Amino acid sequence: MWSELTKAIASFHIPADWIGIRAVRETAANRYVRDGIPQANGKSTTEGAMIEVLVNGCLGYAATNSLELESLESAAQIAYKQALAASKWWIYPFKETERPKVVGEYNSPFLEPLDTLSPGEINDLLVRMCRTLKVHDKIVQTTASISTSERESWFVSSNGSEVYQKFISLGTNYGAIAQDGAIVQQRTNNGWQAHCYQGGWEVLRQEHLWQRVQQVGEQALELLTAEECPNTCTNLVLAPDQMMLQIHESVGHPLEIDRILGDERNYAGGSFVSTQDFGQLVYGSPLMNITFDPTVPGEYASYGFDDTGAVATREYVIKEGVLQRGLGSLESQARAGVPGVACARACSWNRPAIDRMANLNLEAGNATFAEIISDIEHGVYMESNRSWSIDDRRYKFQFGCEYAKLIENGKLTKTLRNPNYRATTPEFWHSLIKIGNQDSWQMYGTPYCGKGEPNQAIWVGHGSPVCVFANVEVFGGGS
Numbered sequence: 001m002w003s004e005l006t007k008a009i010a011s012f013h014i015p016a017d018w019i020g021i022r023a024v025r026e027t028a029a030n031r032y033v034r035d036g037i038p039q040a041n042g043k044s045t046t047e048g049a050m051i052e053v054l055v056n057g058c059l060g061y062a063a064t065n066s067l068e069l070e071s072l073e074s075a076a077q078i079a080y081k082q083a084l085a086a087s088k089w090w091i092y093p094f095k096e097t098e099r100p101k102v103v104g105e106y107n108s109p110f111l112e113p114l115d116t117l118s119p120g121e122i123n124d125l126l127v128r129m130c131r132t133l134k135v136h137d138k139i140v141q142t143t144a145s146i147s148t149s150e151r152e153s154w155f156v157s158s159n160g161s162e163v164y165q166k167f168i169s170l171g172t173n174y175g176a177i178a179q180d181g182a183i184v185q186q187r188t189n190n191g192w193q194a195h196c197y198q199g200g201w202e203v204l205r206q207e208h209l210w211q212r213v214q215q216v217g218e219q220a221l222e223l224l225t226a227e228e229c230p231n232t233c234t235n236l237v238l239a240p241d242q243m244m245l246q247i248h249e250s251v252g253h254p255l256e257i258d259r260i261l262g263d264e265r266n267y268a269g270g271s272f273v274s275t276q277d278f279g280q281l282v283y284g285s286p287l288m289n290i291t292f293d294p295t296v297p298g299e300y301a302s303y304g305f306d307d308t309g310a311v312a313t314r315e316y317v318i319k320e321g322v323l324q325r326g327l328g329s330l331e332s333q334a335r336a337g338v339p340g341v342a343c344a345r346a347c348s349w350n351r352p353a354i355d356r357m358a359n360l361n362l363e364a365g366n367a368t369f370a371e372i373i374s375d376i377e378h379g380v381y382m383e384s385n386r387s388w389s390i391d392d393r394r395y396k397f398q399f400g401c402e403y404a405k406l407i408e409n410g411k412l413t414k415t416l417r418n419p420n421y422r423a424t425t426p427e428f429w430h431s432l433i434k435i436g437n438q439d440s441w442q443m444y445g446t447p448y449c450g451k452g453e454p455n456q457a458i459w460v461g462h463g464s465p466v467c468v469f470a471n472v473e474v475f476g477g478g479s
Helices: 002-011 069-089 119-133 209-223 240-255 329-334 369-374 427-428
Strands: 019-033 037-055 059-064 104-107 140-157 161-180 183-188 195-198 232-238 289-291 314-318 358-361 378-390 396-408 413-419 420-424 434-436 442-451 456-464 467-475
Touching: 002 019, 002 069, 002 140, 002 161, 019 467, 037 069, 037 119, 059 069, 069 369, 104 396, 119 161, 140 209, 140 427, 161 209, 183 209, 183 378, 183 396, 195 456, 209 413, 232 240, 240 314, 240 358, 240 378, 240 396, 240 427, 240 442, 240 456, 369 413, 396 427, 420 427, 427 434
Parallel strands: 104 161, 195 442, 232 378, 358 456
Antiparallel strands: 019 037, 019 140, 037 059, 140 161, 161 183, 161 195, 232 467, 289 314, 289 358, 378 396, 396 413, 396 420, 420 467, 434 467, 442 456
């Protein structure tokens, strides 16, 4: 692949200042079973290339689903004409410094290759999950799914870049819906599609797998007779699987620099953060330390290089509560004049790379889970996201969870159903009063972070320990 792409760039008859080709080949499979009956057994392969051209300070793009020289040449001509036409009205003139030369390779870690299990064996596994979830006749629906992907990408450029990356990933999801008359409750394994990681079948073959599957079914049944979450302002303890959503919506999206610059307002919204806030804004309490870290082995959005070739490094975006840098690519950093990260990412070969969060993690503290709970006289502990709503500035939000426990005099007591909480982003993160240690730190991922026009659904990962927030408004499903 290297030689073909390098020869293609050398043969292009366009007077561009810089040319890049990102070729991608991906094979993905999805198996889905409902109530023990297979519903989907799909496998697909896609291949193509995105050509990026810099002309007179402006970038142009064109994609092709053929890697033949003639098709690549045609796409390069389109990208060149696009950039040349747009360069008369550029907002910011880009330079080759936004596309430095880089050479390297990245490979996902894995122990068991994805072809270890046959489609029949995968279906048998999912059917067993559904049967294990159905712990009672009041479990009215069970679902289980597994998705796998093997993606290769090659990036070459006219200034000598050569990057190869291979991503192997596996995602699992299972859950149960219980019903008793008008009461309907859902329980999943840490939230819908939260178990997405880089790796092979070892990702699924975890200790106590079948005990966990049964527990999910039992907790769905348990919620039918649980008390409604109270309406009060109290200490809120969030499990790592809900912190995933909290970090994603109230930290990740508002820190995307293209959003802050206004590029995303038409579709995905803007941000309450301004370019003047970096290095100054006290985003949360001193316990708040958030890192952008695509170097974590096995986390869903790990990589060695972003899709423009920028080298991925671990960086603090918020340190001791103070905003440090944004989630912005090299060109966004140049436009905004603020520090960013290697986060220009595209969901496929037919999309240009834009500013995206990748692995965004809350660093651990020093409190054990037992210590966290024992210090709380009254509070609510919540797990697993069920619903979310946040305004287009990522400022005011309301989130719901699947499962909760009342905290009374330092102990987890009654199970609560329909738990929700609401706040504003700065108010909420300033109320962070305690953070769990590394033993409580867990990472999750999602394949469906949407953004951009045309839309791009992309992989992201989030890790967090258990956290305590003081004086948060919580409420039940009837509010």
